[in-house]
Amino acid sequence: MSVDSPAVVVADPDASERSATVDTLEAAGLAVGSVGSIADIETTVTADTDCVVTATTFPDGDAFDAVDAVRAASPDCVCVLFTADSPSDLPRGRPDQIVEYVPQTVPNARERLVDIVGNAVRSSNQAAYPVPADETERLAAVGEYDIDELGAEATFHRLTTLIANHFDINVAFIGLVDAHEERFIACVGANWPTLAREDTICTHTILTDEVMVVEDVHEDPRFSAVNRLDELDIRSYAGARITDEAGNALGAVCCIDDEPRSYSRAEREDLRRFADEVQEQLRLRKRLSEGVE
Numbered sequence: 001m002s003v004d005s006p007a008v009v010v011a012d013p014d015a016s017e018r019s020a021t022v023d024t025l026e027a028a029g030l031a032v033g034s035v036g037s038i039a040d041i042e043t044t045v046t047a048d049t050d051c052v053v054t055a056t057t058f059p060d061g062d063a064f065d066a067v068d069a070v071r072a073a074s075p076d077c078v079c080v081l082f083t084a085d086s087p088s089d090l091p092r093g094r095p096d097q098i099v100e101y102v103p104q105t106v107p108n109a110r111e112r113l114v115d116i117v118g119n120a121v122r123s124s125n126q127a128a129y130p131v132p133a134d135e136t137e138r139l140a141a142v143g144e145y146d147i148d149e150l151g152a153e154a155t156f157h158r159l160t161t162l163i164a165n166h167f168d169i170n171v172a173f174i175g176l177v178d179a180h181e182e183r184f185i186a187c188v189g190a191n192w193p194t195l196a197r198e199d200t201i202c203t204h205t206i207l208t209d210e211v212m213v214v215e216d217v218h219e220d221p222r223f224s225a226v227n228r229l230d231e232l233d234i235r236s237y238a239g240a241r242i243t244d245e246a247g248n249a250l251g252a253v254c255c256i257d258d259e260p261r262s263y264s265r266a267e268r269e270d271l272r273r274f275a276d277e278v279q280e281q282l283r284l285r286k287r288l289s290e291g292v293e
Helices: 017-029 036-042 063-073 110-122 136-140 153-165 228-230 265-289
Strands: 009-010 031-037 051-054 079-081 102-103 170-179 181-188 195-196 213-214 236-243 250-259
Touching: 009 017, 009 250, 017 110, 031 036, 031 213, 036 136, 051 063, 051 110, 063 079, 063 102, 063 170, 079 110, 102 110, 136 250, 153 170, 153 181, 153 265, 181 265
Parallel strands: 009 031, 009 051, 051 079, 079 102
Antiparallel strands: 170 181, 170 250, 181 195, 213 236, 236 250
């Protein structure tokens, strides 16, 4: 243990990775302890622990064994899965094993982790959704896109219609992720003007350059307990991030279906191309609205 009564425990069998994560969290002013096994979690985590950051695999179990151990000691403790594994490769858990997910593959991953863990320590509740490290700059960028002024509704409606037909799915949409909700600027197959950010999968999509696929929402521990997704018949999801010219994440272009489904590499590449087209349209129309050639 690195401190007597840590608010945060980092669980990772890789000593180098564990040390780097601890250093980042301590630099943010958090009281941090560290362990390298499930057995150590069982003897370290207490009712006073606010958050546990866990790797995927351990010599004596996996991430969801870690979550079970944490829940036994502190039922309300926030568990954050911090891993380089893609969502499709993560072990599958039960709804009561809900964790937050921060991919190590995104830029400044540990700095982004600080936001999630810091919020957990401040609120002592399950973090509602992951927040990018550059959230302030990102929200300012999103605010610069007034879709009504850009006159892009018809274009985006055509694009989402093409996406829905191309992938043979129920719903296709383009969404901008604001501070507390996702705003749908085009949506074919459903009438969703907005969705609370804690209920939307896109708040995870904007964290990564990769196309995000959730083959079955019911089997993904991040989303299986989100009742709103069931209410909207969202069973499978694929999304590609859209950014402005400075790289700020604006939102995502997404595919939704009411049945579990996978997406091939070719299909993911096609979705990325559709998202690139949306990006180009947004950037071009913004430049034109500003009078820039």
